[in-house]
Amino acid sequence: MLPPPPISHSNTSQVETIAIKLSKNCGHQNALLAGLEYARDKCDCVISIDGDLQQDCEKFDEFVAKFVAGADIVLGVREDRQSDSVFKKYSALGFYAFMQALGVNLVTNHADYRLLSKRALEALKSYDERNLFLRALVLDLGFRLDFVKFSVKEREAGESKYSLAKMLSFAWNGITSFSIKPLRLVSMLGMTFFVLFAGFGLYALFMRLFTTQTISGWASIVIVLCFFSAVQLLSLGIIGEYIGKMYQEIKHRPRFIIEEVV
Known part of the structure; x- marks a missing residue:
């Protein structure tokens, strides 16, 4: 397979955009999975990124380069948490430490900014569970793994919808889905x-x-x-x-x- 052409960031108006509307609010992880499954048969690899674009989309070329080099899963990992508040910084670090202590396989400071190859997407399809925790699920696939470091940008508009209650629910779902x-x-x-x-x-x-x-x-x-x-x-x-x-x-x-x- 020939490597894909470099991604151009100068003419984003030419990028085709497709929106998937679900019949109801099924949660963040299911919404993400819906997009991944929709794209599975239409590409060689998929990059998922949060809609607030605080994750650095200028790193797409590095993701693709890692994929071309043979990685089926490329995880975007934050370099630091200097842009976070004190509470958010230490609650996030505590979340990863607590999950790892309970035996959940996670990469610290990785959220849902990642590349998955078509082979990884096909393997992910075989996981039929309803309580999704994709951060641990993609690591459970066992395919070749690589990393891309990035810095978080300032939010340009709006506010985060991820309240403390939602974060605690997300953490509890991850614990009970991947740890006994x-x-x-x-x-x-x-x-x-x-x-x-x-x-x-x-x-x-x-x-x-x-x-x-x-x-x-x-x-x-x-x-x-x-x-x-x-x-x-x-x-x-x-x-x-x-x-x-x-x-x-x-x-x-x-x-x-x-x-x-x-």
């Missing part, structure tokens, strides 16, 4: 408290049978009961998240429906 460590943590927590509770029960029995001392006070009993009740509810909540995702997967509903292509 929370379930293992619940099991370890349950075993730990079972041992402690058994030891406390034996101690109470010993005090009752072999000493004349009595344990008085209902407050301590109530505190212990509330504590263990909270642990049980937390554990059930985490397990429920996984069961809920299994429920969504089993139904096999479409991830998105394209209403119109303009």
Whole structure:
């Protein structure tokens, strides 16, 4: 295959633009996947980029050069976070560190600015799951990987629609889609408290049978009961998240429906 011609940035008015309108809001990841699947049969590779254009589109040539050199997946990675606020900077870095600690394979400071070859897109199609986390999913493909460093530009218009609640939801979806460590943590927590509770029960029995001392006070009993009740509810909540995702997967509903292509 011959390498593609250099990308011209001087005459963007000649670029053909196609808009895909979904029938409803299906979420950021499904909307991105809709564009990737639409383009899969129409190209040798696809570059995804956020619509606010803060990611440096001048790096397209480097992405394509990496692809021509044999990479099936090229990830755009931010060089720094100097343009972010203090809260956004450290919350983002904490997000990547936390996800990696839980066993989710992620590249720090990579969002959804990436190139995927047609072969990678075909392989991505075979992933039929409904709870998408593309940042980890593309790494799970296992194809040859490369990176392009870029600097984030200032936003020219509008404000980010990614609220803190959405970011937390996105992180939780990534954790429960790619890591079973929370379930293992619940099991370890349950075993730990079972041992402690058994030891406390034996101690109470010993005090009752072999000493004349009595344990008085209902407050301590109530505190212990509330504590263990909270642990049980937390554990059930985490397990429920996984069961809920299994429920969504089993139904096999479409991830998105394209209403119109303009």
